Amino acid sequence: MMTSAVGGCHCASFLTTHLYSINMKRNIFITMISLVASLPFTPAFVNAAPGKNTPKRSTLTESLLILRNAWVLDVNKGKFLVGKDVVVRGDKIIKVGKAPRKLDRAKVLDLTGSYIIPGLIDAHVHVTAHRSNNMENTYKHLEYFLRHGITAVRDAGGDGASLLKAQTEIREGRKLGPDVYFSSFMAGDLYYNRGQGLRKEPYSPWEQRLVPGDDLDKAIASAKACGATGVKLYHSFDKDFLPDVVKAAKRHDLKVWGHTMMYPAKPVEVIKAGVQVLSHVSMLETMKTDTLFYRRTTPAAYKDSVIAKLDITEFCREMKAHHAILDATLCVSEKDKWVFPLAKRVHQQGVKIVAGTDQIVDLKRPYPRLVDELDYYIKEAGFTPAEAIRSATIVGAEVLGEEKNRGTIKAGKKADLLVLKNNPLLNIRALEKIEIVIKSGKIVK
Template identity: 30%
Template sequence: MGHEAAGAPTPHAAPEKGTTAVYRGATLIDGTGGPARPSTTIVVDGGEILLVAPDGEIPDDLLDGAETVDLQGRFVIPGLIDSHQHIATPPNRALAEETLRRHVYGGVTAIRDMADDLRQVGDLARATRVGEIPGPDIHYAALMAGPSFFDDPRTWQVSQGETPGAVPWMQAITEETDLPLAVAMARGTHARAIKIYADLPPALVAAITAEAHRQGIAVWAHGTVFPTRPSEVVAAGVDAVSHITLLAYEAGAEPLNGYKDKPAIEYDRFADGDDPKLQALFEQMLEQRTVLDATAGLWAWLETETEDDDERARARANSVLAARLTAHAHRAGVPISAGTDYETEPHDPYPALYDEMAFLADRCGLSPAEVIRSATLVGAMSLGAEAAMGTVESGKLANFAVLSEDPLQDLAHLRSIEFVVKRGHRYDRTDYRPTGAPVEAEPKGCTD
């Protein structure tokens, strides 16, 4: 190396280990789904939680010389996790940084990026991790699909300067592919998972999953991969499946030829009670411990975005279907994470995850405590990171949000956020200002 030089400033980095902060007197909603815990103290050492205990049970030596924050009358929830984001389809660095900034000031301390241009996403993940820019931790996937998928215009947006399907973050897979090499190339992007998208038969879905797991990374898949049905996707052993409406294809009678040739969804089939084929699928997912990234509110958002009457009617039908099937999955006990696959306009002061959480409560029958668990602990499960985040517990990252009003009474109280702690660094809500002028939203990564 030519010479040593100081790197970029890291104003949002975690405090040094040995820097202790004591947050006292809070009502803690810890993310497990259990009851709120009043009069609770959280002791933070650097970027990690050292102790969580009743106010009267904190050893004096932990209080000596520590910064103390009085949270009497406040409510603490774990840092929120959006389990379905796209921040670089196509790459737009300024918009991505503003979105990440809004996330963290809105209490979102981690996101799952479901395949984008990983040249940019990797750098954004590094920058938020070391504290160069404000934002959540970013766990991201490299994509694999059949060759016929790669004329999709989005694949060109995320492969600019290269050939879609022939880059490490977006690979076309066939029976002749050297899967150990393909997975190793994906791992070389620092991806946490392989995303299996479309146009792959069941045997290849299973082979990719087995090889990824052998090399120590997760597999996140579309609920239907076409021609691979949801039950075949789950049977392959994937860790999470995305998009609840795609699971409807498990009950359809028509063959699933390919991603661009989907049969019509039989909406009437799901209008009266729980479908037995979906019940069997949900039991299979429960047995396999497969996380459902439902993106349940996505179609409600799309209904407001389109000006085409036919597309609006389709979005409305899919929104009703999403609510019914997500409610069914919830009754069956499937772990449901809160993911969006869209984002609010840059001038909106709060992230889209708040809307997804409201949809889960208002349309899918989850209680506020269950919704918070979906957006925290189950979100961490979708990342494969539940050992480090998702609940407020000793030994985990110091990721939590402080609210002035009780979110268990009304999830709209998420907007009473006062400050966020992410890896021990404090983000005061009063320091946040959204982008002023509305701009045209960027295209997102996928809808179905």
């Protein structure tokens, strides 16, 4: 992230012009030094010895993008800072504050009256099929996400080879889309075979069957080698075997993601095993044994009464003690209205919740379902708009293990930014109307 020699002239007009030129150059030099001093790092040319390999001073400004005089969201404080400039060099933010008025070869956008927030993160998507994936569709879905302000996604279970290809081509600039993070999907034998040996084809590094006695380090190493950021522990893990799998993943520096209920491992057992992100608040229904609750013909009022009496105190206490994050996925439960007050109670007890949709992309929709998810958080689960945005930015970055690199607008972080016409802290639906999308310092929309 200079003078030409002039000789043979001694007139007063030349002296005046010459002195003016010197002053102008001195002012430019002072301006450049001021910018350098404000950077979170020292450019290479500052300490480099003169020579043919010394970069020119112009490299400081040739890739600068200055977003001037905007309202800039402080995600952690939940408020906008008024009249700030955001200076971007390459793919990084190098300053938030006031930029110099003039810089050579800098692209300047006057954003007076506009709002800047970090790029959004959907922490639960599915953009590939498990087998026979259509890459054309995958790229269409990823481009849709990016053009609507989602600059990073976590695919919670898909074709790892396709996801690695998409991840690589997007990072190298050959395809358009958000940064892709994905998991290696893992489950026990009961999930795959029901104890009957139904699965005949070989498993892959991104879709594995694990049972006690397996070489877990070998399994996890293969998952990491295929490009996975984490493991997705799905089903058929008990409270005795689950901690072994979690420890193996952490030994190899993979994030540990999984279902809230592991069938048979229960929600509190899942937390205590060390799973870092638990998906689906709806799975808390398994904490109470009530066969009538699961019948399709059971009246909604009865289900509401069962959930209202559900004791989630221990679950919430353990979530906070283990610094675990809940991937609530309200969008997939919107027909089961009892899920909303349950999510509200979890939020009220201080559990950290991330925004994820668990939805297949509908390219005909004018905006992604992530906006609906955040709207549910506010209207149904008691979030403030600032808390909702935080769930789709810095909390999403924590899920990915990328909180040092993204999720807030701060010097040194990746320049994934959205420019909005209206204030999302007043109405989260402002996210439906994005003026500019900036990904890795480049303007997409």
